[in-house]
Amino acid sequence: MTDFNSQERTRPDNVCDLQNYRSYQSVYTCLSRGSTYDGTIIVQGYDPLKITSGISGYLRQEFRELELLDEVTRLRYAQRLQDSVQGVNRSALIHAFRTWKGTHYVPSTMHKAIRWTKDQPFELKKPSEDAVFQLVSKSKAVKSGVQHAKESSSGDIKTKHIDVAHFVPAKDTKGLATLSSDLALFQLLEQRELTSMHFAERCCWYQTVL
Numbered sequence: 001m002t003d004f005n006s007q008e009r010t011r012p013d014n015v016c017d018l019q020n021y022r023s024y025q026s027v028y029t030c031l032s033r034g035s036t037y038d039g040t041i042i043v044q045g046y047d048p049l050k051i052t053s054g055i056s057g058y059l060r061q062e063f064r065e066l067e068l069l070d071e072v073t074r075l076r077y078a079q080r081l082q083d084s085v086q087g088v089n090r091s092a093l094i095h096a097f098r099t100w101k102g103t104h105y106v107p108s109t110m111h112k113a114i115r116w117t118k119d120q121p122f123e124l125k126k127p128s129e130d131a132v133f134q135l136v137s138k139s140k141a142v143k144s145g146v147q148h149a150k151e152s153s154s155g156d157i158k159t160k161h162i163d164v165a166h167f168v169p170a171k172d173t174k175g176l177a178t179l180s181s182d183l184a185l186f187q188l189l190e191q192r193e194l195t196s197m198h199f200a201e202r203c204c205w206y207q208t209v210l
Helices: 024-031 057-077 090-101 179-191 198-208
Strands: 014-016 040-042 141-143 146-150 157-161
Touching: 014 024, 057 090
Parallel strands: 014 040
Antiparallel strands: 141 146, 146 157
16 A cells, blocks of 8 residues: 555554655655554664655745744734734735844744754745736637637737647547537437437447447
8 A cells, every 4th residue: 555545544553664755744644544653563674864864945944934924823912913014815924024023033932943044044035926817808708619809909800719628538439529419319319219228228329320
């Protein structure tokens, strides 16, 4: 059983092969499936450097930002947070807080493994911008798989074909293009009195006529 397949499972006897794991996340997933310490069995050796050689920069930043957000919550609850510390999203709130406190401010609850110093600073990044939403003009319409758009500068009409088939069909299968094809087949079935056939039989008949 792979680490992915073992997720959300609880195993009284959890046998783990950690030799070929790729990251510490995989180790956590494998070992945390066991319900008891005595029931966890590691069958062979493993490379300890993958879980003791530090974390990635992205994960370190994630832990730092979570600690900063926790500090913002604590100060707001204690009514010691400046009114200018606001933001519509996470990055904007952290940017406002660090601008107020200074880039060298480190909360006292920050673990030493993720603390930053003057020699190893935690750079202040610009807050990310929100996604821009745009309303679709009523002059645009989609009919029969063709998009008609009128240009504002002239009266010319340009057409753009839209591929509506975003799936890969099974090998040697043929799909019905329109609803009229379905109706035509049903009428043909009625003419040949085949509507009483079972579903599997009708499918076989479809393949012979298509």
